[in-house]
Amino acid sequence: MAELKYKRILLKVSGEALMGEQSFGIDQSVIERVATDIENARALGAEICVVIGGGNIFRGVSVAAQGGDRVVGDHMGMLATVMNCLAMSSALNAKGIPAVPMSAIAMPEVCESFTQRGAKAHLADGKVVLFAAGTGCPFFTTDSGAALRAAEMQCDALLKGTQVDGIYSADPKIVPDAIRYDTITHADMLKQGLKVMDAAAIALAQDGNIPIIVFSLHEPDGLVEILQGRGRCTVVSD
Numbered sequence: 001m002a003e004l005k006y007k008r009i010l011l012k013v014s015g016e017a018l019m020g021e022q023s024f025g026i027d028q029s030v031i032e033r034v035a036t037d038i039e040n041a042r043a044l045g046a047e048i049c050v051v052i053g054g055g056n057i058f059r060g061v062s063v064a065a066q067g068g069d070r071v072v073g074d075h076m077g078m079l080a081t082v083m084n085c086l087a088m089s090s091a092l093n094a095k096g097i098p099a100v101p102m103s104a105i106a107m108p109e110v111c112e113s114f115t116q117r118g119a120k121a122h123l124a125d126g127k128v129v130l131f132a133a134g135t136g137c138p139f140f141t142t143d144s145g146a147a148l149r150a151a152e153m154q155c156d157a158l159l160k161g162t163q164v165d166g167i168y169s170a171d172p173k174i175v176p177d178a179i180r181y182d183t184i185t186h187a188d189m190l191k192q193g194l195k196v197m198d199a200a201a202i203a204l205a206q207d208g209n210i211p212i213i214v215f216s217l218h219e220p221d222g223l224v225e226i227l228q229g230r231g232r233c234t235v236v237s238d
């Protein structure tokens with residue numbers, strides 16, 4: 001087994017990443033690629049928790065923006081994350097990797113409900129655990145859900161896979177001379193209002209002393225490199 005810098009990790013993948021080139025929904029080839037990254041990381045001996053967003057299907061704010069009930073919209077958004085988790089766990093299972101989706105909202109016919117005890121037992125059995133439905137509460141995001149579960153599961157790091165190779169002072173696709181950080185503190189991220197994650201998620205990670213690693217999901221072997229303390233990324237720690 002390789003020497004791992006981060007042994008137990010929580011991987012956060014945004015729903016949007018799963019769209020690939022599509023404008024909505026799930027591109028199965030992206031699911032397969034991320035599943036392979038998880039497979040390779042697990043083969044190194046990593047214990048892997050996963051949180052997937054729902055923005056490729058639904059976001060609560062879009063209901064509120066049209067005058068609808070935000071809470072209902074957020075419930076719909078959380079259900080979208082369940083769909084994504086089911087797709088990812090099924091792709092992992094198809095590769096022979098035991099993976100268990102656990103939902104913050106009870107839906108026993110569909111998947112297990114989240115309990116810390118149950119999730120820890122699955123990890124100890126070598127299974128990948130996917131946390132669906134975010135925090136289970138409206139007005140939160142799956143980034144906050146990821147920070148919460150990373151704290152509950154005592155993860156060594158929260159890895160946020162994005163479209164770019166780290167944290168920039170501004171969106172590098174819009175501002176070409178934006179500054180890229182190799183490292184930054186949780187406090188500076190909050191102070192500068194950097195949009196990589198919402199403030200609640202950063203504050204939770206800061207409280208739990210959990211490093212956040214932001215890296216590109218498009219980098220081949222990006223995840224396995226990061227687990228070994230290499231790779232191109234921004235490390236957020238105090």
Ligand code: UDP
Nearest residue numbers: 015053054055060074077134135140141142
């Ligand atoms: N959501 C929520 N509570 C949570 C997590 C998510 O209400 O704890 C809802 C919210 O409407 C959000 C949607 O689920 O817009 C999808 O999650 P998110 O926007 O975080 O997905 P991502 O941007 O990562 O794809």
